[in-house]
Amino acid sequence: MNPSIHYDAIVVGAGYAGLTATHELVKAGKTVLLLEARDRVGGRVHTQHFDDGTYVDLGAAWVGPSQDRLYALAHAFGVETFKTYDSGRSTQYFRGKVKRYKGIIPPLPLFSLLSLDAAIRRINKLSRTVNLAEPWQTPNAQQLDNLTLADWMQGQMSYETAQTFFNIAVGAIWAADPAEFSLLHALFYIRSGRDLETLMNVKNGAQQERFVGGAQTIADRMAETFRDRIVFNASVRAISQRDDAVQVITDFATYTANRVVVAIPPVLQAAIQFEPALPLQRQQLMQQLPMGAVWKCYAIYDRPFWREQGLNGLAATPDGHVTVTFDNSPKDGSRGILMGFVLGQKAREFATLSDDERRKSAMHSFTTFFGPQASTPQRYLDHSFLNEPWSKGCYAAVPQPGFWTSVGPALRQPVGRIHWAGTETSDIWNGYIDGAVRSGERVAQELLSRS
The missing domain is CATH 3.50.50.60 (FAD/NAD(P)-binding domain)
Structure with missing residues (x-):
């Protein structure tokens, strides 16, 4: 030039x-x-392609309702989207037990579930008070900005189990722990993406679709x-x-x-x-504005075998490094691809492990969620933007x-x-x-x- x-x-x-x-x-x-x-x-959007035609998104991957500008670009450049697979039962691993369930309500004790639901409704209501264009002009902005999201959680949920699963969602949404950012930022971010359910969910949520060929x-x-x-x-x-x-x-x-x-x-x-x-x-x-911390761990199989068991590949747990998983198989299901997130402080711990130690940890989680068939993928890989000099983290600044x-x-x-x-x-x-x-x-x- x-x-x-x-x-x-x-x-x-x-x-x-x-x-x-x-x-x-x-x-x-x-x-x-x-x-x-x-x-x-x-x-921070990087698709890795393999010689057999398989591809994985090492960075951002999804698109969902009201993300109109990205949908418009996809249409303008002829890139097709497809639904994230979520048919069947989800998986929860908690206190040493694997539980399968349908729908979006996890199988928690009743009072913990009620506490969790009430907290979600309260934070959604509070987020609607945020001035999106100028968050510092939000009512009580100073107070909200001095409190961390963890502070708010302590005051809203008296049940430890409710806090535990709210914390899993926080990690998956922000790639950070709730003590690392303010309640005001949490509210701003939630309203920026409509509401907390939109940020968490696959169907009608931010994870609803992926791009054919990768993001x-x-x-x-x-x-x-x-x-x-x-x-x-x-x-x-x-x-x-x-x-x-x-x-x-x-x-x-x-x-x-x-x-x-x-x-x-x-x-x-x-x-x-x-x-x-x-x-x-x-x-x-x-x-x-430090960056969020996240690893993506991929296990690639000859087919999405979990679907044969009526499972959708979605899993959540507070245990281990991988706390959330998704089915990231291609549109035609010609390969089975599980993707697991390692988030926040756990991501920083994961970064200190050797390649072999990271693989063992991630594969232990996949096998716990989806059984012995998950233990022998054709290929395993993981990736983080933490050590990339031109990103220094992902998804975004926190x-x-x-x-x-x-x-x-x-x-x-x-x-x-x-x-x-x-x-x-x-x-x-x-x-x-x-x-x-x-x-x-x-x-x-x-x-x-x-x-």
């Missing part, structure tokens, strides 16, 4: 936010350069429409603003543009040298308590010629691919309104 060209815009990061921003700006006739530190597009397929096809505008292996080291332009400096070249879109997680933004220095509130913001009311207003606020995108900046479907797409559309409109 020619560094002598003066671009209308430079976009940093080729995840769904950066790709969408680039796509919208190119459609508007702007000269755009997209810089990506990796050798691929997609960011990276849309990103790949979008990138093909402006491949000549992308520079790979181009990690941005510095961004320097002048009155009339902005320079973006990589290891190998310096590029100049009217404006720059930074579409990478805030924790990575902190590694860029900004000249002049960013406002203090923005600097503090980048220090208060704001520390006090974040929203202290530095939240700086999240989307442009700094001179620098604009911010990424799923963390979205008020709708924050933390999801759809949120990333929405942020790319928003930031493109910001630039176009100033041109």
Whole structure:
């Protein structure tokens, strides 16, 4: 790419936010350069393909109701979706016993179940008070932001079993433990994705469908429409603003543009040298947004044998490293693929294990849930974005308590010629691919309104 060209815009990061921003700006006739530190597009969405045609999503994978912007992209680029398999009975492993059940109500003691249901209803009701566009303007925002979600759980559920299973859901939704983020952020995130049931469920929920060919397929096809505008292996080291332009400096070249879109997680933004220095509130913001922690563990079989037993592949347990599983088999069921999540603090513990120890732990969980047939997969693999230098975690940033009311207003606020995108900046479907797409559309409109 020619560094002598003066671009209308430079976009940093080729995840769904950066790709969408680039796509919208190119459609508007702007000269755009997209810089990506990796050798691929997609960011925290990464589909791994094998020679036999099998594929797994190492990062984000699902799409569900009201994720309209992602559905629109899938349609525009000819990517088909299919229902996540959830027919049959789910599995619970608790206190040394495996239980099978139908529907979404787990087989818990009655009073624990009532306590859990009441807590879900209360947090949904409370989430409806959140100001999505400006969470710091929510009634009692300061108090809500100083409390952790764990604090709230202690006050709402007197039954330990109810807290245990609420905690499993928290890990699966946020890839974090409830003591790590504020009640205000929990409420914001819940409302951003409609309600807690939507975030938890497969049917009518955020896990309702997957993409034929994997979730990276849309990103790949979008990138093909402006491949000549992308520079790979181009990690941005510095961004320097002048009155009339902005320079973006990589290891190998310096590029100049009217404006720059930074579409990478805030924790990575902190590694860029900004000249002049960013406002203090923005600097503090980048220090208060650590990433979630998650591993995906995959066991691939010749067929989804659990379906023959009337099981849907969904399982939950507080025990072991893998606490939640899904059936991630392809649409035609030509392979059986179980996917297990390791989440929050357990994910950080999992990261300290050897490859063999991780496999043994995950396979022990799969075998406990689904019987001896699960013990001999054709292939096992696991993956985490924790150690990837261009993500440092997944699914998304998890704001520390006090974040929203202290530095939240700086999240989307442009700094001179620098604009911010990424799923963390979205008020709708924050933390999801759809949120990333929405942020790319928003930031493109910001630039176009100033041109």
